[in-house]
Amino acid sequence: MKRTHRLLALCLLTAFGASAQQHSEQNNSHYVAPTDPVVKQKLSQWQDIKFGLLMHWGTYSERGIVESWSLCPEDEGWCERKGPTAVNYFDYKKGYEGLQTTFNPVKFNPERWAEAAKNAGMKYMIFTTKHHDGFCMFDTKQTDYKITDAKTPFSTNPRSNVTKEILEAFRKQNFMVGTYFSKPDWHVDSYWWPYFPPKDRNVNYDPKKHPAMWNKFKDFTYNQIQELMTGYGKVDILWLDGGWVRPFSTIDTTISWQKTIPFDQDIDMARIAAMGRKNQPGLLVVDRTVEGEFENYATPEQTIPDKYMPIPWESCMTMGDSWSYIPKENFKPARKLIQTLVDIVAKNGNLLLNIAPGPDGEWHEEAYARLKEIGSWVAVNGESIYGTKPVTPYRQGQWAFTSGNGASYISYLPTEAETMLPAKVALPKSAKTITILGVKQPLKVTKTAEGASVVIPEKIRQQLAKQPVWVFKLV
Template identity: 70%
Template sequence: MKLKSTLLAAALLLGGNIYAQQHSEQDHSKYVAPTDPLVKEKLSKWQDVKFGLLMHWGTYSAWGIVESWSLCPEDEGWCERRGPHSHDWFEYKKAYEDIPKTFNPVKFNPERWAQAAKNAGMKYLVFTTKHHDGFAMFDSKYTDYKITNTPFKSNPKSNVTKEILAAFRNQGFMTGTYFSKPDWHTDTYWWPYFPPKDRNVSYDPKKRPEIWNKFKDFTYNQIEELMTDYGSVDILWLDGGWVRPFSTIDPNISWQKTIPYDQDIDMARIAKMARSHQPGLLVVDRTVTGEFENYVTPEQSIPDHYMSIPWESCMTMGDSWSYIPKENFKSAQKLVHTLVDIVAKGGNLLLNVAPGPDGEWHEEAYQRLEEMGKWMSINGVGIYETKPLAPYRAGKWAYTKKGSTTYAFYLAEAGEKLPATLKPEGLTLAANAKINLAGNKKALKLKAGTIEIPTKTATEIGQQPAYLFVIN
């Protein structure tokens, strides 16, 4: 992701808040809807599935640090270096880039991940094939800095991107490839002649077009590998929004004003190539408003209002995007409320879980997904293939619809049981409306717009993070 911090609680808050702010500053009124019929069809399908899994995984997990950002020579909390090499950037970068010599995720089992995600009700995947540090989690022939050039290379599943996409595809998932446009390892981005000053390219591409063109080709070639050698792909999810044409910089957005150079990698060429191999591919060039941002991606934040354009909140299950030994996972109730809030406002939730250096998740992550799955198995009817319904969110209520059916979610407080009566806030109910709770066919009575809930029905439903009323 873009601005991250995992090493200190304060840095976590700083990085997360700043990054969320950067995305919230984007002018979504300039969204450009796709015109390609196949892309429109894919986008509609994606909007129906609602709930996806994001995984940040790379060699940085071996140190339990923020993904890539400790390499960035910026004086920010999320770029802070730790450990014996932290005093010297060059020494640190060398030590960081030596991690692959010992990286060996022997517990890698993507089938377990896919099954857990499916059981949770997730229906699409985005996997980090390459983060800003340039380490390829796929068998790229354009670099030696890759997963298949580690001690794990002798494992038959060493090309982890291929294995992950296949495992999730076999469970019926839509699949997506996260790919970082900047690459801090390749010498055509951080050119060794000029040491990097920040996250940006270390030279002026206008003054060194021959180097920049090599970088453009390198990027194009690696993306083409992902689009041709890894089965069907539904989403190309591009991160690193500072790599963009200078003409796309919005002077009203604070972080974009710090971009010093035009970094145009020719998205039209990339998208055309990618869709020639993957017809209907969704291209998500994050924060670069235009025809190559098929949906927008607020990060670690939820818009405070309904948005009519396609969008997705990408958020962490814990505090960190990347693996840390002791994670602070959100409660199942918090995660369910997050999903409902997002869907009611017209978006999707892409929830991040980070594998560790051994190739396994925290067991608590599996527990959270299992808890969400239990709720989704009963209440998913009000999530999948639904549309937002005004007033979308009102107090502790959230609304969706499908055809003539209204779904009213009551977002309970921790430990809250169903009360004897509830009145959906901001929603007018017909006097003859037929109402029942999801998972219970018992018809509920309606009196003066208030739903009456018998004690027996409340007991049968049990305690839930959110209660779904089905209204016809």
């Protein structure tokens, strides 16, 4: 479309392209809203803050490989093993677990992360205390496979309990904080029992045939989560991954990966949640993909629902291509990340954006640059994001609709070719006073059958050129 005086069309495709349309509407028919008033209040607070940071970090960063999954004996692309020991599974596992003896992130500086995230407009943070490989990034007493064990070089650093340091650094910046915790553990003997070889991602024995072993694993899991809920200050969110560890009765056979779960893997979430909330009143529990009372909000991964969803939800997505650190990351442009945030908020969700620290304890400098760009836009337009609610029609063409702070906001998501607002813009709604965020001067408004037509002075057009999203404020 030419950048002249033509009206902005309402029927163009969104800036996310066809990829966002490939994902069908999320099934939320079994969502169970919390009844505890303290949990409800925390959930409402979480829904207002919209934008969070997720960090995947572990010994796997030393090799620049996918987190944990190369240990999984499944013939899937994300489980591919590389390196000289890859031809023998057991040699590979031994070498992988040996990364503990060289892990030494001496540039670890969580205060820099927290400041950069805050300046970008992020307001909550989830950190991987333990991924599926079982390596603990906290000072657990349940295993020596942890960053604070003497076998790990970084254990001599006064900040070796990185989970504690990270949570504290982000709390000081007024973040809500959460602990990612993998329910499966591919290191501990009570999940992958050495008596049997592992066959896939699941427990490698039948818990019904070996109840004592399964109870041992349940206690191990409970005890580790209890440590996180009692020894790390205030925790707002317990974010549980590894959805195949679930009661057999909760399996949704319409979902391909769930159909392959061979055993009942019930770890007694009621007991875990009760303990967590006893120690952390109002704790949000996110038992990912296990619909029911312990999934306080849904977490579509690397996708954005096609439409507005009436339940609390969050898209967890990577800033680059990988959840874990890789040496040469392909970071998404800030423009796309900002448009992603606007799209998600208009559909009633939050964006949890993942950045992966490297083996030295630092992010890619490019990640800091992306956050700075996002922060520049948020500093001007944040009132259309935080503390708002989506309003009909939510998303329509290139428009996104929110309301809050005594105003309505209509955000326009331009295509790559649209670098400047035209001199006249057709809005799908009208109001007495309409401005563009970043400019105090009210626009000249003419009501139309479809909404309103506003005139954009040339000075404003130049001032707001090349913005990733333009936000009209209606009062």
